[in-house]
Amino acid sequence: MSGSERKILEVLNGRTVTPPPIWLMRQAGRYLPEYRKTRAEAGSFLDLCYTPDFAVEVTLQPIRRYGFDAAILFSDILVIPDALKRNVRFTEGHGPQMDPIDADGIRNLAADGFMAHLEPVIETVRRLRRELPGETTLLGFCGAPWTVATYMIAGHGTPDQAPARLFAYRDPEAFDHLLDLLADMSATYLVAQIDAGADAVQIFDSWAGVLGEEEFDRYCTRPMARIIASVKAQRPGARVIAFAKGAGLLLKDYRQKTGADAIGLDWTVPLSFAAELQKDGPVQGNLDPMRVVAGGRALEEGIDRILDKLGHGPLIFNLGHGITPQADPENVTALVRRVRGMKD
Numbered sequence: 279m280s281g282s283e284r285k286i287l288e289v290l291n292g293r294t295v296t297p298p299p300i301w302l303m304r305q306a307g308r309y310l311p312e313y314r315k316t317r318a319e320a321g322s323f324l325d326l327c328y329t330p331d332f333a334v335e336v337t338l339q340p341i342r343r344y345g346f347d348a349a350i351l352f353s354d355i356l357v358i359p360d361a362l363k364r365n366v367r368f369t370e371g372h373g374p375q376m377d378p379i380d381a382d383g384i385r386n387l388a389a390d391g392f393m394a395h396l397e398p399v400i401e402t403v404r405r406l407r408r409e410l411p412g413e414t415t416l417l418g419f420c421g422a423p424w425t426v427a428t429y430m431i432a433g434h435g436t437p438d439q440a441p442a443r444l445f446a447y448r449d450p451e452a453f454d455h456l457l458d459l460l461a462d463m464s465a466t467y468l469v470a471q472i473d474a475g476a477d478a479v480q481i482f483d484s485w486a487g488v489l490g491e492e493e494f495d496r497y498c499t500r501p502m503a504r505i506i507a508s509v510k511a512q513r514p515g516a517r518v519i520a521f522a523k524g525a526g527l528l529l530k531d532y533r534q535k536t537g538a539d540a541i542g543l544d545w546t547v548p549l550s551f552a553a554e555l556q557k558d559g560p561v562q563g564n565l566d567p568m569r570v571v572a573g574g575r576a577l578e579e580g581i582d583r584i585l586d587k588l589g590h591g592p593l594i595f596n597l598g599h600g601i602t603p604q605a606d607p608e609n610v611t612a613l614v615r616r617v618r619g620m621k622d
């Protein structure tokens with residue numbers, strides 16, 4: 279099947295597909311018993327990401343179970359700092375950790391061996407394209423420079439990204455340099471994913487919501503635009519979804535400013551505003567992941583509201599953020615069936 283027939287690519291090209299195609303952020307993960315089994319076999323989380331046999335398997339698990347319209351490469355946004363030699367670790371119960379970086383560290387960041395380090399991820403993409411059903415879109419991804427930088431500065435996740443915000447106010451030049459470098463390495467990485475068989479890519483700016491207007495423009499929108507311009511200059515026709523979580527009203531001209539083909543929306547974006555954004559181009563989202571945990575009426579009402587308000591334009595149905603480990607896999611079955619208009 280040619281790429282143009284894949285439903286998600288049709289939406290990314292601006293067409294309305296009914297019912298809308300669906301995939302879920304973090305669709306491969308701990309809510310699935312088969313993921314937990316492979317994860318235990320793989321050892322550490324990064325071993326899972328860097329071993330194509332395991333990474334291909336967990337990418338395919340939610341496709342087999344639910345027949346989603348897209349598979350998303352199984353990896354993590356923090357493989358980029360890992361490939362920049364920041365010593366990333368995922369320890370049980372602690373979330374991600376790495377060596378925190380300062381202004382000197384930023385000046386000395388070395389990109390040698392970057393793509394060689396990420397070669398197992400690229401091999402995973404190649405194998406996935408061969409193993410996926412022809413109708414399934416393969417999505418590659420990376421983290422946006424701002425979001426990746428927040429982890430690099432603090433050395434771990436924080437609730438409000440205070441360390442990165444403080445660093446950016448104190449040393450904006452060093453911070454700009456870090457974001458430029460991350461943008462350029464991210465573009466290289468995404469182009470390699472596209473060459474290996476990714477149909478489209480998503481760029482996750484999960485921490486966009488902690489910035490004021492000027493900082494959002496400088497630290498989120500501009501680096502996102504830089505990556506997208508670079509990817510599209512190198513691979514004309516590449517399709518990009520930009521997801522700036524928590525950006526709210528700042529999403530108003532985000533698609534035009536970044537050059538993204540579609541924008542991802544979190545669940546706090548009002549559907550009336552989402553419908554305005556959709557007049558300009560495709561949108562993706564935005565069911566509250568807690569509705570999938572709740573199930574029943576809460577799930578059904580949330581789905582119906584999105585289909586009612588956004589289902590008549592170019593929409594990729596998704597959650598407003600990643601599915602959580604507490605979600606019941608049966609509720610995901612119900613979600614997919616309802617979006618596809620299937621009766622129980």
Ligand SMILES: Cc1c2[nH]c(c1CCC(=O)O)Cc1[nH]c(c(CCC(=O)O)c1C)Cc1[nH]c(c(CCC(=O)O)c1C)Cc1[nH]c(c(C)c1CCC(=O)O)C2
Pocket residue numbers: 302303304305306307308317323350351352353354355356368373374419421435482484600
């Ligand atoms: C901020 C961020 C990260 N990683 C990611 C983001 C952006 C999206 C978002 O905001 O959720 C993106 C990501 N992480 C993962 C994927 C795989 C593909 C998919 O969506 O199925 C993707 C696209 C796997 C993962 N990445 C991680 C897991 C869980 C690790 C495990 O299995 O032990 C998975 C399945 C670990 C991870 N990775 C990260 C954190 C903060 C954590 C720990 C929190 C947690 O445990 O959920 C960084």
